[in-house]
Amino acid sequence: MLEVTAATAGPREYQQSFEVRYDYPVYFTRDVFDPHNPCLMTALARREPDKRHRVAVFVDDGVALAYPTLEERIARYAERHARSMQVVDSVVVVPGGEVIKHRHDCVEQILKDLSLRHIDRQSCSLAIGGGAMLDAVGFASAIFHRGVRHVRLPTTVLSQDDSGVGVKNAVNAFGAKNLLGMFAPPFAVINDTAFLDVLPAREKRGGMAEAVKVGLIRDAGFFAWIEREADALARFEPAAVDVLIRQCAKLHMRQIVTGGDPFERGSARPLDFGHWAAHKLEALTRNELRHGEAVAIGIALDTRYSVLGGLLDDGAEVRVADVLTRLGFRLWDDAFDLRDPRGGRRVLEGLAEFQEHLGGKLTITLLAGIGQGIEVHAIDTDLVARSIEWLRTRDQRAHP
Ligand SMILES: NC(=O)c1ccc[n+]([C@@H]2O[C@H](COP(=O)([O-])OP(=O)(O)OC[C@H]3O[C@@H](n4cnc5c(N)ncnc54)[C@H](O)[C@@H]3O)[C@@H](O)[C@H]2O)c1
Ligand SMILES: [Zn+2]
Secondary structure, three states: OOOOOHHHHOOOOOOOOOOOOOOOOEEEEOOOOOOOOOHHHHHHOOOOOOOOEEEEEEEEHHHHHHOOOHHHHHHHHHHHOOOOEEEOOOOEEEOOOOHHHHOHHHHHHHHHHHHHOOOOOOOEEEEEEOHHHHHHHHHHHHHHHHOOEEEEEEOOHHHHHOHHHOOEEEEEEOOEEEEEEEEOOOOEEEEEHHHHHHOOHHHHHHHHHHHHHHHHHHOHHHHHHHHHHHHHHHOOOHHHHHHHHHHHHHHHHHHHHHOOOOOOOOOOOOOOOOHHHHHHHHHHOOOOOOHHHHHHHHHHHHHHHHHHOOOOOOOHHHHHHHHHHHHOOOOOOHHHHOEOOOOOEHHHHHHHHHHHHHOOOOOEEEEEEOOEEEEEOOOOHHHHHHHHHHHHHHHHHHOO
8 A cells, every 4th residue: 555654745846848939920912812912822821731721701890891892802812712722601790999809799709600610720710800800809719729720911000010910819808908818829910001092091090109109119210210201101101101011010020029028928018118098098088099099199198208207318209299290190188187086197097007917016118218118117197297288288289
């Protein structure tokens, strides 16, 4: 009989340690459903070139409306490439915009659609839409069968230059944005400029705020380029928008690879400059303010704060606010004046919420120079209030 002594009954530690490698291509193309465009086929077949790939296709309803021939073009593309791909059953049109992240029945329906199509880990879900619908379909795809292949076709400037090329997806819950989600790198990403032809101006502009942001914290040359091209960008000249998207996407991709923390295990979100206030303003306005519009305000606020806090040279905040204004952003929202019952500014709740999302100590990215982000661990709310008043004064001068 085995004798259990005190020594053998004590805790034993066996170390587990392994790494999982991720790689995925990001393509830039035009007119992905032109039957002669090889991009989608290359993306689907990148692991098994000789297989017929089964694909469940989801389309954002905003895209379906703006691009009425899309479904037919997808069908024709699939027909032409029938040896290598099969669109299983009909294309599924899902709600676009934040509503898909708020309503959990939408995620359930996507899961049902994946199930009805018998999508398995070697078949694929393909999502065509804006950042919100990509987040929701990406989340459903990440939990279905514990993760099926997911190809993204982002259709907004923001999703092409930022969210679509990254590794995160999420939906909102219990009043909190992006509360439920996971880090799940896509199987491939295809940025197709043709979708931007039908994108409303407000949405086009929104995505440019992320480019200003990443230029400010990582790449002074890119920020200077945006300043030089601001008028062309404000007119949405395709050549300028194309350069902006590519450079911004590359900087976001580089951060994931070289930043050392692709799944955000630490306390910092280095690319979320301007975002603590932005997320709160989005919530306070019930998404009346779009993500990019809120980010533009958050950037202007935190740049002025960086100057008042002695981190950044005086005058840089004017440069930043000017370029955002030239791109067409308004750098004020009345939500700044909302107060809680004790008289505190509600936007300041954004600081605690930002911290809670990651855990650990408060970590906010500010600017130590143009092109140079810096992390701080405390925020002086009086300086935030002064920064808000600076934005108000500028806005009142612009809109008397
Ligand atoms: N996962 C991430 O890393 C990450 C990063 C940043 C932002 N996000 C999320 O992205 C979302 C915002 O995404 P967004 O700015 O792309 O907007 P969006 O997805 O909310 O789309 C905005 C509107 O445009 C419509 N639309 C999309 N493409 C269109 C097209 N080509 N033509 C016509 N209409 C079109 C949509 O139907 C929607 O009504 C937010 O939920 C934000 O939290 C996620
Ligand atoms: Zn953002």
